[in-house]
Amino acid sequence: MKVLDLMGIPAPEKEKITALPNVQVESTDYLAQHGLADITVIFGWNKQAAALLPENTSVRFVQSFSAGVDYFPLTTLQSKNILLANTSGIHAQPIAESVLAYILAFARGVAASAQRTPADFWASDDLRASVFTLPGKTALIYGTGHIGRAIAEVLAQQGMTVNGISHHGEPVAPFATVGRDSDSLALAKAADVIVNIMPLTAETHHFFNDAFFNDLTGAPLFINVGRGPSVDTKALVAALHNGQLGGAALDVFEQEPLPADSPLWQAPHLLMTPHISGAFAGIYAAAADILYHNLVQFVQDGTLAENQVDLQQGY
Amino acid sequence: MKVLDLMGIPAPEKEKITALPNVQVESTDYLAQHGLADITVIFGWNKQAAALLPENTSVRFVQSFSAGVDYFPLTTLQSKNILLANTSGIHAQPIAESVLAYILAFARGVAASAQRTPADFWASDDLRASVFTLPGKTALIYGTGHIGRAIAEVLAQQGMTVNGISHHGEPVAPFATVGRDSDSLALAKAADVIVNIMPLTAETHHFFNDAFFNDLTGAPLFINVGRGPSVDTKALVAALHNGQLGGAALDVFEQEPLPADSPLWQAPHLLMTPHISGAFAGIYAAAADILYHNLVQFVQDGTLAENQVDLQQGY
Numbered sequence: 001m002k003v004l005d006l007m008g009i010p011a012p013e014k015e016k017i018t019a020l021p022n023v024q025v026e027s028t029d030y031l032a033q034h035g036l037a038d039i040t041v042i043f044g045w046n047k048q049a050a051a052l053l054p055e056n057t058s059v060r061f062v063q064s065f066s067a068g069v070d071y072f073p074l075t076t077l078q079s080k081n082i083l084l085a086n087t088s089g090i091h092a093q094p095i096a097e098s099v100l101a102y103i104l105a106f107a108r109g110v111a112a113s114a115q116r117t118p119a120d121f122w123a124s125d126d127l128r129a130s131v132f133t134l135p136g137k138t139a140l141i142y143g144t145g146h147i148g149r150a151i152a153e154v155l156a157q158q159g160m161t162v163n164g165i166s167h168h169g170e171p172v173a174p175f176a177t178v179g180r181d182s183d184s185l186a187l188a189k190a191a192d193v194i195v196n197i198m199p200l201t202a203e204t205h206h207f208f209n210d211a212f213f214n215d216l217t218g219a220p221l222f223i224n225v226g227r228g229p230s231v232d233t234k235a236l237v238a239a240l241h242n243g244q245l246g247g248a249a250l251d252v253f254e255q256e257p258l259p260a261d262s263p264l265w266q267a268p269h270l271l272m273t274p275h276i277s278g279a280f281a282g283i284y285a286a287a288a289d290i291l292y293h294n295l296v297q298f299v300q301d302g303t304l305a306e307n308q309v310d311l312q313q314g315y
Numbered sequence: 316m317k318v319l320d321l322m323g324i325p326a327p328e329k330e331k332i333t334a335l336p337n338v339q340v341e342s343t344d345y346l347a348q349h350g351l352a353d354i355t356v357i358f359g360w361n362k363q364a365a366a367l368l369p370e371n372t373s374v375r376f377v378q379s380f381s382a383g384v385d386y387f388p389l390t391t392l393q394s395k396n397i398l399l400a401n402t403s404g405i406h407a408q409p410i411a412e413s414v415l416a417y418i419l420a421f422a423r424g425v426a427a428s429a430q431r432t433p434a435d436f437w438a439s440d441d442l443r444a445s446v447f448t449l450p451g452k453t454a455l456i457y458g459t460g461h462i463g464r465a466i467a468e469v470l471a472q473q474g475m476t477v478n479g480i481s482h483h484g485e486p487v488a489p490f491a492t493v494g495r496d497s498d499s500l501a502l503a504k505a506a507d508v509i510v511n512i513m514p515l516t517a518e519t520h521h522f523f524n525d526a527f528f529n530d531l532t533g534a535p536l537f538i539n540v541g542r543g544p545s546v547d548t549k550a551l552v553a554a555l556h557n558g559q560l561g562g563a564a565l566d567v568f569e570q571e572p573l574p575a576d577s578p579l580w581q582a583p584h585l586l587m588t589p590h591i592s593g594a595f596a597g598i599y600a601a602a603a604d605i606l607y608h609n610l611v612q613f614v615q616d617g618t619l620a621e622n623q624v625d626l627q628q629g630y
Contacts, residue, residue: 108592132597143445
């Protein structure tokens with residue numbers, strides 16, 4: 001059984017995987033020479049794999065390197081009965097730390113100080129009056145899955161009250177309150193920090209738009225560590241310029257790579273990172289470990305051990 | 316019993332205080348009209364209060380708004396048996412959060428991303444490889460007093476191992492290890508993050524000098540939230556340029572305000588804030604809360620609940 005490795009499985013994990021009965025690992029060279037012929041499992045994804053999949057009959061399981069799988073041809077995978085697994089879980093800790101990093105950069109005046117010039121650096125009365133501490137502040141997290149919960153845990157640990165929004169609206173620890181979409185406005189108005197970690201679906205596309213930002217009253221911080229297209233970039237830029245938002249941090253963007261002429265570059269009170277909130281030294285090993293566990297099960301009975309994506313739902 | 320409020324107690328705290336049996340709050344208008352006549356407690360301090368105190372016989376307790384009380388007439392207070400309390404303690408939480416903010420700004424690539432231009436923003440392979448998470452990392456805090464302990468608690472909560480250095484070297488929770496000055500080198504070499512929160516004395520002046528930085532082997536982060544002159548600025552700048560330090564964050568400086576021609580402005584991997592790590596928006600409420608707790612006790616038995624200054628020692 002051939003496993004096509006498009007990501008570069010680290011040596012220790014590769015050794016475990018090739019020790020499985022009848023399993024061979026092929027590199028991107030194989031893809032260049034033979035396409036997807038005789039490939040049963042793909043680890044990672046690229047344009048060439050996407051182009052070849054519709055005509056291929058051997059692929060039975062794709063292990064993504066990401067938590068979100070919106071960029072996969074879900075309908076094709078479903079019609080061909082190909083299993084898809086994500087790496088949901090390994091990004092939770094780094095993303096939660098990144099969210100805390102963004103919040104604290106604003107709360108403790110680090111972001112504002114970094115933008116000052118030698119001439120105005122010490123004129124800090126405005127900073128002194130605006131810096132704050134986290135206990136007693138309220139966060140609202142859109143998405144109460146495991147990454148949302150990991151973020152909630154880190155923020156609750158800092159003394160924040162953390163509410164959530166989900167489809168089902170069912171109580172989930174450690175959220176103080178979980179509302180449905182219909183509770184969004186009331187909870188958003190009460191929030192000092194709003195975090196998006198929803199998957200990208202037709203319903204979440206441009207969920208954060210002019211109407212959303214215009215309804216806010218407390219000039220909260222807005223953080224997007226979910227998917228770029230969940231935010232209407234124009235609306236966000238306007239909300240930063242007109243003060244509907246006190247600040248924003250974006251790790252994901254409607255268009256990636258972020259274009260050099262994006263209006264985001266001129267927006268005030270904005271922190272940006274280049275889609276790295278889920279990254280950490282050790283991420284390849286962690287993803288390959290999920291692949292390994294799934295392969296063990298897949299070799300045995302053709303099912304997956306963990307992180308299987310519901311192709312109908314898209315996550 | 317009249318409490319003279321020279322600071323402006325915020326409304327919620329004022330409500331709690333006036334609900335105490337037989338307690339009235341008077342404003343600075345009272346001072347202008349009646350002086351200190353019939354005043355039992357003073358919150359804050361000013362020149363008029365200082366001038367009137369020697370002839371006054373009713374004041375029994377002064378609650379300062381500051382941690383340091385060197386500007387009070389300690390001898391007069393002592394001879395008149397007037398109790399004095401400071402606000403020591405309210406800066407621990409904001410300073411601890413600031414330390415976490417600096418560490419996470421480096422760990423999660425926020426500081427490095429903010430320095431990128433539109434043209435090189437998305438070239439993030441180096442960032443992806445360098446960002447890290449906090450669990451398993453080691454911090455060394457110079458100073459194990461109450462602010463040092465608050466920093467240690469916040470970092471330990473993030474999964475870091477936190478060691479400390481103090482004069483006595485005695486074990487203090489939540490430090491994993493507390494060493495004396497003689498253990499400094501060994502513990503510093505093992506640290507991913509080094510934090511200074513020592514008071515400034517003859518012994519701590521330029522404690523962090525060329526010799527200190529040159530001995531480091533793991534390119535740690537260095538954070539100063541203590542006193543500026545504890546660091547030899549030239550040595551720090553050299554350590555940043557030559558890579559002995561992986562990065563640094565300074566809230567205090569040898570010369571304050573920080574001069575526009577300081578070599579720090581040209582140093583790489585450096586975050587600076589203008590002596591604001593202890594500031595926070597609720598500082599008036601926090602100080603009034605100490606006053607409230609002291610009043611509760613004072614009304615009951617004439618003693619103070621917290622933060623009483625030893626008038627002989629002066630702190």
